[in-house]
Amino acid sequence: MGEIFYFYVLKCADGTFYGGYTTDVGERVATHNAGKGAKYTKTRRPVRLLYAEAFSERHDALSAEWHFKHQTRADKEAFLTAHQVDWQK
Template identity: 70%
Template sequence: MTEETQTYSFYVLLCHDGSFYGGYSPDVHARVAAHNAGKGAKYTKSRLPVQLLYHHEFTDQHDALSAEWHFKHQSRAKKEAFLRAHGVAWN
């Protein structure tokens, strides 16, 4: 019997208004569904629908939260550069 390792995802959404939203969740796909149902963050509720652009899984919760914090505290230009560096296109 193998023990499944818990993972934690840092994710980036593209909001309907063109803005980015960075978040964290142990279940990224359920969290995106919650955002699109209007049950996500206050920020995304008025910017629906949202689209998952990027996510990265971590085995350490702190690392996922740190990635989220760093993304949220960057300028728009740096967020765009981060996404491009990870092969993400959104236009």
């Protein structure tokens, strides 16, 4: 069986969203919260995992990340709502 790739969405302490890609969601969230993740999340800790989606192909996970990052805030909220994520808490 092949490796699984994930697209994930975090909610940062300042209320912004961060989309990323990884092969291990739990480890990646811990890395973000340790201040060693992305430059964007380093100053917006703690972060909370809102959503993760598994893909069998790396390209598909990276594509999902790219599309999420290039949406407006309203479109990101609509995406999360459509996936039954309560992002407002």
